Amino acid sequence: MKKLTTSILVALFSVTIFTPTHVEASWLSKTWKKVEKSWNEAGKQSGSTGMSGTSTSAIRLPQRSEYPSRYNPGQIVGQRPDMQDLIIAGVPVGAQYSEIRSALGAPTEEKMYQPGVFGVRNIFMRYGGITYESVHGNFDRAGLITVVNRDAITYRGIAVGDSLEAVYKAYGRPTHINSRNDWFYGAFIWASDAKSGITFENDGEKVTKIRIINS
Secondary structure (H helix, E strand, C coil): CHHHHHHHHHHHHHHHHCCCCCCCCCHHHHHHHHHHHHHHHHHHHHHHHHHHHHHCCCCCCCCHHHCCCCCCCCCEEECCCCHHHHEECCEECCCEHHHHHHHHCCCCEEEEECCCCCCCEEEEEEECCEEEECCCCCCCECCEEEECCCCCCCCCCCCCCCEHHHHHHHHCCCCEECCCCCEEEEEEECCCCCEEEEEEEECCCEEEEEEEEEC
8 A cells, every 4th residue: 555655656746846836835745744644544543453353352261171070078169159149039049938929929830749747838939930949858948949031130140041251250260060061159068968059051152041059
């Protein structure tokens, strides 16, 4: 581009040599200023384009291979999360079914358990894409909350369908990633049912299911 512009200027300069002396002497200097301005603008544009290309960097997400495949039996891994991270739709994990009904009204679907002498109790309540259910025989409380669509978001703003990059920005590095690539944040005792935290099931890119447990 500069070579072409320079050739044009040489031709223009040659023309000015053979023009009558009454032509304004500042014409060539004005032309030079116009060309220099176009060069500067072109340089700024290409420079800004280059910077925009180099400033964009993808976040490197944690990988399953970076975590142990097993721990010592009975080993405690991670830390119990804050209670606010164990709440969905205003209901905390471990809430009694009567409390859930008081907070959310009649469920879309529910299932009762009749253990005989213990009476009739709830073991399952569903509200759209949110399910509250008992775990390990505790029929009074919902120890597990599962979210399968965008009917609810976590305390930190993550919903089913959000990217793993969004999860990483909101929660940081997972406590553990299992063989199914589930991202878990919280605490658990290896080789036991003791677990407290939030799991983001995913397809490798986006969240497909959210599970909050306290058992």
